[in-house]
Amino acid sequence: MSRVFKLKSSDNETFEVEEAAALLSETIKSSSSTEITVPNVKAEILGKVVEWCNKHAESEDTKDQLIKEWDAEFVSVDQHVLFKLITAADYLQIKELVDQLTQRVGDMIKAKTLKTVEMTYPTFNVEREVQEELKSLGF
């Protein structure tokens, strides 16, 4: 009979989690009680984390294509939800989830910096700007 863990969010909502899913979290693993309060994490976010744990507890094989697609969907959320998920996953020390979330943030930053590249180039282009000015003046 597997144990059932109770996770309590900062707004006092309790989530019941099966042992297999709960033990994905190092914090829970090393905790002596089965009732853990997660500070600073609201129910909405904690619910999503629990959902991820449940999904990953069912299928052992993380290389499965379906799981990968599900994971990709899972991390395509708004920036502020993403950051809150990272805080929660970090507190609960769920390495795989933290890795997936941080990879997503990394990819978002990568996509952003490509745009800002166009903005940084003018600083190196002083000579060309001078030439273009002269061109526009008719030289």
Next chain:
Amino acid sequence: MMVTRSKSSGLLKLVEERLLKKKTEEEKKEAQISYIPKDCISNILARLPADSLQRSRFVCKPWYNVVKNPKFIHAHLQRSESVLIFLTPNVKESLHPISKKIKVGENGRSYPMASNLQEKQNKIPVESKLFYPNSIPIFGHPALNSPKNFIQFLEFKNGKSDIGEYGLSCLGNNIRATCNGLILLDNKLKKGGVIVLNPVTKKVIALPVGTLCRLLHQESYGFALSDVTGEYKVVHLFLDQLGFAGCEILSLNKKAWREISGPSFGRFGINGFGFAPVSAAGALHWILHFNGSNYVVSMEVDKEKFHQIPLPKSFRTHDRIIEIGGSLGFVIHEDVNHIDIWILKGLSGEGWTKQHSITVDSKIDMVPLCSLRIKGDIIFRRYKDGSFYAYDFQQQQMTEIGKINGLPRCLPHVNSLVTWMQASEDIFD
């Protein structure tokens, strides 16, 4: 009177509305700004490619502090994939009279201005950073106005190769050696000198001139990190007219050449050095002669001691030694569709083991260039047409992944933020 009052009350209302709007905006913003735990920031930034990381330094103070930390730079280096770095000559500017543009100089005289066909992005000459380390020259230095070579790299992702840019040009024709993201270039402004450059951070330093060599192939530079002392060493191996080898070493901490006893096992002949040395297993390895060579000259980076290690088979034209998974590998063409990979077990006579045989789709002119440090594939280039191939060990498949025109000399490289400066010196330019 009435008019003014309604005006002022109208104005007051406007101000109130504005304040309220501002307050709700701020509240919305606060709800959106969540804080990420500090170690997660390192986790996120470590996943960025080196060029994005370079830009992310300037986002805010916490990010700047994370990125400049040598431990972070090292961790990022460990997870970065290998690329090939090479020089592309600048296509000669067209001096056709119609396309000639006129530039007006300071004194009002007009000068012809060659239209640089390849100038889609402005390239910074590496040498200009030697003159003006902290600023960007506006009119440039006359010797540097026509870039000679562009520095580029080839990366391998998702089964294909892509050319990446650094936005740098240089006068030198050779990349002499590479190590952990730093490269060694000829210093054309100082005869016989070399410069150390990190093409991602654009930090550059000119090294003092060492022993001068008359001919190019009679000297070779190696670049390696000492595991014990953590310092970067530049090794200069050179042959004199009689074929005897001398050696001098410069540590990037101390920036002075010191002579060490060169390899003492006889003459190396006048053919000299064919390729840049390979850095593997804590040592630098040279192969002398192109054809028929029977041994490798290795120098332990820490002990600065030379060894002569016999090869398992004779070295022939398209064979090469490369670094594979930290060890020295010898990739040899045995026959048509048969390439063997031998790994050196140690520097003190332990010998070689034949680790793998490639028996699919291998052509006799496929020259092994490097192995990908994360993925493990070996990258080959065909001498015939410059096409690139990747050999996947798991799938045991040889796949064509791209082509570059011409056969520029490519060296294995990794894009990183590594610097030779001490942690206390500020790397913020």
